Amino acid sequence: xxxxxxxxxxxxxxxxxxxxxxxxxxxxxxxxxxxxxxxxxxxxxxxxxxxxxxxxxxxxxxxxxxxxxxxxxxxxxxxxxxxxxxxxxxxxxxxxxxxxxxxxxxxxxx
Numbered sequence: 001x002x003x004x005x006x007x008x009x010x011x012x013x014x015x016x017x018x019x020x021x022x023x024x025x026x027x028x029x030x031x032x033x034x035x036x037x038x039x040x041x042x043x044x045x046x047x048x049x050x051x052x053x054x055x056x057x058x059x060x061x062x063x064x065x066x067x068x069x070x071x072x073x074x075x076x077x078x079x080x081x082x083x084x085x086x087x088x089x090x091x092x093x094x095x096x097x098x099x100x101x102x103x104x105x106x107x108x109x110x
Contacts, residue, residue: 025095030070032088041089
């Protein structure tokens with residue numbers, strides 16, 4: 001396991017990378033909640049809600065300054081009564097962790 005900022009545990013396999021890592025998670029693999037629930041999460045503030053048909057995109061500014069976009073069903077947003085400015089927790093369901101040597105795409109300038 002790799003421990004990311006704020007104590008979030010990220011699976012890296014038995015031979016996890018040493019040093020800096022890049023974390024990737026798809027927007028639909030993020031959930032949000034209003035309270036800590038025992039699952040590792042990132043605290044943040046909801047900046048914007050963008051309707052996308054049956055889904056909504058939640059633009060969140062994390063406490064560490066990073067920005068993430070979560071995509072959740074409209075019903076989840078209604079259930080939590082989410083509004084811009086709300087303090088929330090972002091919970092990754094499936095994140096990928098890579099050593100920093102794969103941070104740039106193949107063929108991209110360094």
